[in-house]
Amino acid sequence: MPTTELPTLVIEAGKAERNYWRDLWRYRELTGFLAWRDIKVRYKQAVLGISWAVIQPAVQTILLTFVFGKLAKMPAGDLPYPMIVLCGLLPWVLFTSAFNGAGSSLVGNSHLISKVYFPRLAVPISSLAVSLVDFAIMLAITLPLLMIFVGAPGWQLLLLPLFAGLALVIALGAGLWIAALTVRYRDFKFITPFIVQIGMFVTPVGYRTDFLPDWREILALNPLAGVVEGVRWSLLAGRTDIYLPGLAMSVVSAALLLVTGIWYFRRTEKQFADII
Amino acid sequence: MSQPAIEVSGLSKRYVIQHESRHDNLRDTLHHSARKLWRKLRWGTGFEKEDFWALSDISFSVQPGEVLGIIGRNGAGKSTLLKVLSRITEPTTGKIKLRGRVASLLEVGTGFHPELSGRENIFLNGAILGMRRSEIKARFDQIVAFAEVERFLDTPVKRYSSGMYVRLAFAVAAHLEPDILIVDEVLAVGDSQFQKKCLGKIREVSRMEGRTVIFVSHNLLSVRELCSRVIRLADGQLAGDGAPDNQIEAHLGASTATDTEVSFEKSERSKSKSKIVRYLSARMEGHDNWLLPFGESLDLQLKIKVEQTIGELEFGVSLCTAQGQEICSTLSIWDSDLGIFSSGIHEVFVRFPPIDLAPGHYQIGIGVKSGHGMEDHIPEALRFQVIASALSAERPRLYSIRGAIAQEASFSRSKSSQ
Numbered sequence A: 001m002p003t004t005e006l007p008t009l010v011i012e013a014g015k016a017e018r019n020y021w022r023d024l025w026r027y028r029e030l031t032g033f034l035a036w037r038d039i040k041v042r043y044k045q046a047v048l049g050i051s052w053a054v055i056q057p058a059v060q061t062i063l064l065t066f067v068f069g070k071l072a073k074m075p076a077g078d079l080p081y082p083m084i085v086l087c088g089l090l091p092w093v094l095f096t097s098a099f100n101g102a103g104s105s106l107v108g109n110s111h112l113i114s115k116v117y118f119p120r121l122a123v124p125i126s127s128l129a130v131s132l133v134d135f136a137i138m139l140a141i142t143l144p145l146l147m148i149f150v151g152a153p154g155w156q157l158l159l160l161p162l163f164a165g166l167a168l169v170i171a172l173g174a175g176l177w178i179a180a181l182t183v184r185y186r187d188f189k190f191i192t193p194f195i196v197q198i199g200m201f202v203t204p205v206g207y208r209t210d211f212l213p214d215w216r217e218i219l220a221l222n223p224l225a226g227v228v229e230g231v232r233w234s235l236l237a238g239r240t241d242i243y244l245p246g247l248a249m250s251v252v253s254a255a256l257l258l259v260t261g262i263w264y265f266r267r268t269e270k271q272f273a274d275i276i
Numbered sequence B: 001m002s003q004p005a006i007e008v009s010g011l012s013k014r015y016v017i018q019h020e021s022r023h024d025n026l027r028d029t030l031h032h033s034a035r036k037l038w039r040k041l042r043w044g045t046g047f048e049k050e051d052f053w054a055l056s057d058i059s060f061s062v063q064p065g066e067v068l069g070i071i072g073r074n075g076a077g078k079s080t081l082l083k084v085l086s087r088i089t090e091p092t093t094g095k096i097k098l099r100g101r102v103a104s105l106l107e108v109g110t111g112f113h114p115e116l117s118g119r120e121n122i123f124l125n126g127a128i129l130g131m132r133r134s135e136i137k138a139r140f141d142q143i144v145a146f147a148e149v150e151r152f153l154d155t156p157v158k159r160y161s162s163g164m165y166v167r168l169a170f171a172v173a174a175h176l177e178p179d180i181l182i183v184d185e186v187l188a189v190g191d192s193q194f195q196k197k198c199l200g201k202i203r204e205v206s207r208m209e210g211r212t213v214i215f216v217s218h219n220l221l222s223v224r225e226l227c228s229r230v231i232r233l234a235d236g237q238l239a240g241d242g243a244p245d246n247q248i249e250a251h252l253g254a255s256t257a258t259d260t261e262v263s264f265e266k267s268e269r270s271k272s273k274s275k276i277v278r279y280l281s282a283r284m285e286g287h288d289n290w291l292l293p294f295g296e297s298l299d300l301q302l303k304i305k306v307e308q309t310i311g312e313l314e315f316g317v318s319l320c321t322a323q324g325q326e327i328c329s330t331l332s333i334w335d336s337d338l339g340i341f342s343s344g345i346h347e348v349f350v351r352f353p354p355i356d357l358a359p360g361h362y363q364i365g366i367g368v369k370s371g372h373g374m375e376d377h378i379p380e381a382l383r384f385q386v387i388a389s390a391l392s393a394e395r396p397r398l399y400s401i402r403g404a405i406a407q408e409a410s411f412s413r414s415k416s417s418q
Helices: A020-026 A028-045 A049-071 A081-108 A122-149 A155-184 A186-202 A213-219 A223-235 A244-269 B026-043 B078-085 B118-128 B133-147 B162-174 B192-207 B220-226 B244-253
Strands: A008-012 B006-018 B049-062 B067-071 B093-099 B102-105 B180-184 B212-216 B229-234 B237-242 B261-263 B277-284 B291-293 B298-306 B314-321 B326-331 B344-352 B360-370 B373-387 B410-412
Touching (some): A020 A028, A028 B118, A049 A081, A049 A122, A081 A122, A081 A155, A081 A223, A122 A155, A155 A186, A155 A223, A155 A244, A186 B026, A213 A244, B006 B078, B078 B212, B133 B162, B180 B192, B192 B212, B212 B220, B229 B244, B237 B244, B277 B360, B314 B344
Parallel strands (some): B067 B212, B067 B229, B180 B212, B277 B373, B291 B373
Antiparallel strands (some): A008 B093, B006 B049, B006 B093, B229 B237, B277 B298, B298 B344, B314 B360, B344 B410
């Protein structure tokens, strides 16, 4: 190793590291390893392994079909109601598990944070991987079901990754806020399940909004409404409508959440090791 | 060409201590803010905040290839300094320049996951310490050989013995090959043979490969063996910088009389039926600061409080390793009957003849029994350190001497009656 051109690092008080983003890139392997660890551990410890990713949404589908389809008698159009619910659950589960994961990631990795340096953003980012794997498993099961009960997917399916990405960005943005806040105030971890619980009903997971013209605008204020409707539209090959103002709302709030989330996270990041 | 590998100038780190309890949840914080506002309006002062300077105005530089030891008492700022150097926490003022890749090992096995296998943990831990995948792959066999865990590579580390765990963890860190290696107290774990191996590895890293090492330890012996230079911290300030021998001597000399006497007020006691006799405090006679030079006798003065006149007290003292394993113990009835104790405060003396305990950390447990049963028992009452002396090179060092010493130990009451 040539000793003449050693990288020099200057640590100075109050100066945010100028090369933070480059550092984050340099530590991309760590991000990968943390993600790999989460995935591995998740499936190693659970007896039922992968089936968790299936059982949970299956039960939820039955329940929501019963509540919205049978009890509330929401309109289904010419689609089987369970399929509407399943397509709604897919992005919703992706969002909730990513949001939960990112939100609790810092406190869950506190032993690392107080002992090793790395750009702390690697932790919440890596936590998203587990939810993506679950999403992929669930998707692999949903697609054949849709083929059987609804019909072949169309070109709209190609846009699915974009919607999934949008769900992840919203989850990460909100998760960064929660993660940074939980380091200082542990009671923010109680907010996550609360948001998820409420969100389940104000997001069109168990019903479609194209038959509810009176409520559509209000429901679209929820950034996830656009995502869920979008996924349903892409999985069902356009058999349900996509509500563009709602989608625009999703994109704008996703960007807003991510930017402010990163801003707050970066602002508080330097104290993490001292107060965690 | 000889630019220092590490340049630290005017480094300070401040922590703010709030004198109202810590606020871990939002409600407390809101409540606190409201009260603070109220107090401000009412009396014009908020709650007291106290600044605590964990480090103040530290400056030093380290040349490439140097092994720098950092010593100081607990709370002197050693750990904070390492945390700042490793970028875990930010300095309040000052500047640090680091030339080269830095790896810090503040704890053995940071990020090890119990569910993952040894193989998986090598990769995970390597990545956490800043290695690339390709580097870990290239050194994988060396790491496994150093750790001596070939047979258990695919076993989850939760089933490892603590020794294997530590070996594996250190092995990963030892093969980091950074330009600057920062090591904290990590060798306190593991058996003595492994400690030797680790020290050897650190020495090799610095001497053969010309890497810079910063080494923090309470074990003055390994600091003396390993370091080419030592800096001494006291209350967050740089108290000395120079040759290891001088600094270690200064460190030992800087002991204050106050902590030579240990009070048992807050010690953890076993439950006892009778409460007539209680241990109050203890001192080591003849040596300050609970440092016993190798080959000298250990004299303890134990202060007890007796509530009512009582006889046939049986005092017990046991010497244990730092990990709590008993080496030997003694009971006063083997030696002498100490007679009747009237109510009040008494002193009991215990003398262990010269014990050739290997230099290192030890614990003492004490107990006292009466006809009513166990009166008082403090399993981890005292800690002391055996330090190397001129004798230690000549005599064999004992570690396990169960029984042999115990029978020679002697008890007595106050000095006058001796």
